[in-house]
Amino acid sequence: MRREVKNIAIIGAGFSGLYASILLAKAGHRVTVFEKNDRIGGRARVYQEKGFTFDMGPSWYWMPELIDQLFEEIGENRSEYFKLIRLNPSYRVFWEDDFSDIPADRDELVALFEGYEQGGGEKLKRFLNDAKSKYEIAIPEYLEKPGLKLNEVVNFKVLKESFKLDVFKSVDKDVRNRFSSPKSIGLLNFPVLFLGEMPSRIPSLYTLMNYADMGLGTWYPEGGMGKLPEALHKVAQKFGVEFKLNASVDAFNCEAGEIQTISVNGKNLTFDAVVASADYNFVEQNLVPKKFRRYSSQYWDTRSLAPSSLIFYLGIDKKLENLEHHNLFFDEDLVAHGKEIYENPNWPKRPLFYTCMPSKTDRTVAPEGMENIFILIPIAPNIEDTEELREKYFNIVMNRLEERTGQKIRDHIIYKRSYCIEDFKNDYNAYKGNAYGLANTLKQTANLKPKITSKLDNLFYCGQLTVPGPGVPPALMSGKLVANHLIESYEGII
Ligand SMILES: Cc1cc2nc3c(=O)[nH]c(=O)nc-3n(C[C@H](O)[C@H](O)[C@H](O)COP(=O)(O)OP(=O)(O)OC[C@H]3O[C@@H](n4cnc5c(N)ncnc54)[C@H](O)[C@@H]3O)c2cc1C
CATH class of the missing domain: 1.10.405 (Guanine Nucleotide Dissociation Inhibitor; domain 1)
Structure with missing residues (x-):
């Protein structure tokens, strides 16, 4: 039986949850977003420390037209929220002996x-x-x-x-x-x-x-990647979406094939429907009672996950030479590192890594005369994560970074934070500490991904572990897909 939904809870304020909240509120529903962390953005959160502004997750802004179109679909103009700059070179690649700048032209x-x-x-x-x-x-x-x-x-x-x-x-x-x-x-x-x-x-x-x-280009929102979730947050508030931060959804209380109440920080609240944009595995295996789960723990264990990451956020007290905004260190064997992620999951012996220096483009993300850098090593999900291992890899990448760019960097670090598998688990309830959700293999594409619907009539999923997959544009699309599914079913269209 279909009925009109008035009161919808969304779990998680990442891209998928934010975009779903806007469409549902725009369609006339009352929407509340519960986010366990103290700020919005999910994996694209932003934080400030010692005058530096760090984007915690995404740094490559791709498919700008698609994102602009998603703004248009909610009656908004992206350029009123932030300006986009096309990077040129798009990125620098360090090879074994030299480097290439990848031109925008x-x-x-x-x-x-x-x-x-x-x-x-x-x-x-x-x-x-x-x-x-x-x-x-x-x-x-x-x-x-x-x-x-x-x-x-x-x-x-x-x-x-x-x-x-x-x-x-x-x-x-x-x-x-x-x-x-x-x-x-x-x-x-x-x-x-x-x-x-x-x-x-x-x-x-x-x-x-x-x-x-190479066709559509690499772009950067002036002020940082965080401008995108910030803009969506503003739009959502304009449509009346209510945000509850530090609000962890801990349990679903189910009866008659539906969620009757959700427990938020131990308090039971009633909603007509729940959209889970938090990590799909966590919600399904921890909040949904066993008899209403569509997938088994074995199903989850046999999914291929995209890599996790070891990340360093660094504040440097001087200007750096020989680095572009995006820098890929492909000076080691790509296949060997790939095997240590996907075939024999282990810490890579000779890692490839990526360094983002947004302060090259944007003066607002670091104090005058300083640099903001983010270093990322892709690693297998769920491998051991200790302070010692993080420090070992910090030294490996610092040695290479200093050697390849011909300058001292380590002595100029005035702020350092590491982030790895255990942080992904603690902060986002990420299955096996994944950073980017499920791998896009043929067996896990489109209809073969975990479904947006569930065995509970009023529970729906979105986010990077369901359709269409990981990445900023797909996560936004996922929010759109689930919101449209709800809107259409309540209007009796499907
Ligand atoms: C390091 C890194 C770099 C990346 N780089 C890029 C890039 O350059 N370009 C690109 O396109 N994509 C990139 N991605 C991928 C992209 O950021 C993600 O695919 C996208 O942000 C996922 O959005 P989401 O809404 O699915 O999930 P999330 O952003 O994870 O949002 C889910 C939210 O649910 C919350 N939550 C979890 N459990 C609960 C609970 N019980 N109660 C309440 N809230 C809960 C979490 O705190 C989180 O805020 C990157 C990701 C990472 C991690």
């Missing part, structure tokens, strides 16, 4: 690939054209479908275009069939590394990420 990019191998420029043009076609077909087919019915993915259009989507060929195979230089191969394999599998196991469909990277 297409002709310069083509020339760079021509320098890597004869004919590389033309090969890149063809590769990016194919990646663009995949992007254009797949974004509406996979990002915008709730994953509830088979005919969402097996439809005429997808079948007709399936040869272009390259679902059964791997990214690595596709790239290696076309390019021979290790630099071209490394660069084109890079964006999928964060999707949670070796490029040899991710369907070539995901070379659409190369189009997002």
Whole structure:
């Protein structure tokens, strides 16, 4: 039986919860967001210390048009909330002996690939054209479908275009069939590394990420990535969404196939429906009574997770040379590190790492004459996490950073914080301390992801462990998918 929902609880104030809250409130529902932490943003939280402003999670702003479109769908103009800057170079890649700056300009990019191998420029043009076609077909087919019915993915259009989507060929195979230089191969394999599998196991469909990277560009919101959750928070408040911070949802009290009350910091509250944007596994395995769980603990244990991360947030009391806004240290073997994440989960012997220095672009994120840096090593989820291990890896990356950029950095650190698996678990209830949710393997794509609906009539899920997957634009889309599902079902459309 359908009824009109008046009172909806959302668990979690990350991107998916924020966007869902806006759509539901805009449709006339009364929405309350419960967030266990003391601020909004989820994995994209921001904190200030000693004059530095640190974005805790995402730093790559990709697919700006898609995000602008999501603002338009809620009747807002993104540019009224923050300004976007296109980074040029998009990023710097440190190879074993030298480095490449990846230019924003297409002709310069083509020339760079021509320098890597004869004919590389033309090969890149063809590769990016194919990646663009995949992007254009797949974004509406996979990002915008709730994953509830088979005919969402097996439809005429997808079948007709399936040869272009390259679902059964791997990214690595596709790239290696076309390019021979290790630099071209490394660069084109890079964006999928964060999707949670070796490029040899991710369907070539995901070379659409190369189009997002090299075709659509890398952008930065003036003031930091935190401007995006801040803007969504403002919009949500404008629509009357109520936010409860330091409010942990600890239990669901269920009867007659529905959640009757949710327990928030030990107090029982009644809602017509609950949208869980918190880590799906945590909600399902801890808050939902056993008989109403759709998935078993064994199901969860056999899912492939995207990597976790060891992160350092550093404040440096001088200006640094030879670093761009985004810097990838690909000066070690990418395949060897990948195996230590996905095949034999262990701390990497020779890690690749990433350094973000937003103070290169944005003077507001560090005091005058100083730098703000964020270092990230992708690691396997759920491996041992101790202070000693963090410190060991801090020394490894500092040695490489100092050597490759030719300057002393360690002596100039005036603020340092590390963040790793145990923090992901404590702060976000993250399953196995995951950073980016479920891997985007073929077996975990679209309808094969954990469902947005549940065995409880009034419980729904969104966020990076369900459709469409991890990343800022997909997390926003996930909030949209679940909100639209609720709105349509209450209006009797589905
Ligand atoms: C280090 C890092 C770097 C990243 N880099 C990028 C990038 O550069 N570009 C990109 O596009 N994506 C990036 N991502 C991925 C992207 O940030 C995430 O996919 C996205 O933010 C997830 O949003 P979400 O709403 O699904 O979940 P979350 O942001 O995790 O939100 C869920 C919220 O639920 C709350 N919660 C949990 N349990 C409870 C409870 N019991 N009661 C109340 N609240 C609860 C949590 O505190 C959290 O705030 C990165 C992620 C990380 C961690």
